[in-house]
Amino acid sequence: MAEEKSFKYVIVGGGVAAGYAAREFSKQGLKPGELAIISREPVPPYERPALSKGYINFQNKASLPGFYVCAGSGGERQFPPWYKENGIDLFLETEIVKADLASKTLVSGTGQVFKYQTLIAATGSSVTRLSDFGVEGADAKNIFYLRELVDADELLTAMLEKENGKAVVVGGGYIGLELSSALKVNNMEVTMVYPEPWCMPRLFTADIASFYEGYYANKGINIVKGTVAAGFTTNSAGEVTEVLLKDGRKLEADIVIVGVGARPITSLFKGQVEEDKGGLKTDAFFRTSVPDVYAVGDIATFPMKLYNDMRRVEHVDHARKSAEQAVKAIKAAEEGSSIPEYDYLPYFYSRAFNLSWQFYGDNVGETVLFGDNDPTSAKPKFGSYWIKEGKLIGVFLEGGSPDENKAIAKAAREQPSVESVEVLSKEGLSFVSNI
Helix, strand or coil: CCCCEEEEEEEECCCHHHHHHHHHHHHHCCCCCCEEEECCCCCCCECCCHHHHHHCCCCCCCCCCCCECCHHHCCCCCCHHHHHHCCEEEECCCCEEEEECCCCEEEECCCCEEEEEEEEECCCEEECCHHHHCCECCCCECEEECCCHHHHHHHHHHHHHCCCCEEEEECCCHHHHHHHHHHHHCCCEEEEEECCCCCCCCCCCHHHHHHHHHHHHHCCCEEEECCCEEEEEECCCCEEEEEEECCCCEEECCEEEECCCEEECCHHHCCCCCEECCEEECCCCCECCCCCEEECHHHEEEEECCCCEEEECCCHHHHHHHHHHHHHHHHHHHHCCCCCCCCCCCEEEEEECCEEEEEEECCCCEEEEEEECCCCCCCCEEEEEEEECCEEEEEEEECCCHHHHHHHHHHHHHCCECCCHHHHHHHCCHHHHCC
């Protein structure tokens, strides 16, 4: 049996949150051997958004070590030696299969036992697979999902083998839009398929979505809405050749990429920690219902102070900030001091083709569209406000400058009063610029 290892702090999960937590521990003061990161991935924590935004782009490829954390926030990249230099133990390609929180014990798939004093759960999310919906033939070769580096490497290999071939992207959210762009840039023939009436329905209004759908169509991407993948045809090698749609249509395909959502990985903690809204319930310092157990990133359901409710946020920005907050809280508790409560402003962004948008705040209430949202414009620039109970609570902006993006973030946090929706529509971006 493997020797038992003990640490003061253990982080389970090796994604973005783990890397930012490690940096914060290092800043706060860390003795060699106090902290361990246990990850099933073969490399140290990296900026996961780079996979869809650059890693699979042959023309302008992002590669490791270029996007190790904390590159995404403009910080120093934590190359593999960084962890050793900071006295942090990395256990890569190690998957925890059992967590006994009462005895503060973790067990890996190979039987390795880890003991901890304080645990940070940063297990993130896993992709939702078509097989979860019982779609026939979903185990065919060349059907891909993108969550980790190994997924991106497999996709890259297939893209090279099927150069200039046909790609079908199942899903019209973040992954669908970003990967469709990357595949098209890499000279593949791309078709997007999604069941909703427009793309990115969780955030986009119909007006916002119509711009992106028009822009993608002008780039030669075929969009099929209102139906789903119901099955697949394969060749003698077991490779996908067709996507069978529920409405009866068939789409030729050399590769298929699926982006239909993700689910928080909380199974290790089932029955041991209080849960809420699909995640582990925490306070404003990311403490769970179990003493000395913290949860951060995708799996944490935390108090959203700005809106006075409990929320779970799946986004890299929150993963980074929640990890830092948890470590600050841990160290403050040890020192008998306190820190401010987590006061998060929801933030989402994306880049595809020559486009770049940012969103801050909450997307509920009446919407006001402003600017040039013509998909044929040389430099489109437009946005949308969300107004609730006479206050501006959310702002979306495509094509904004750094200063303009800062202005919409400030407005979303301060929630200024709106006297007239008609005037707001005419004022457009100047409304937030004057706040």
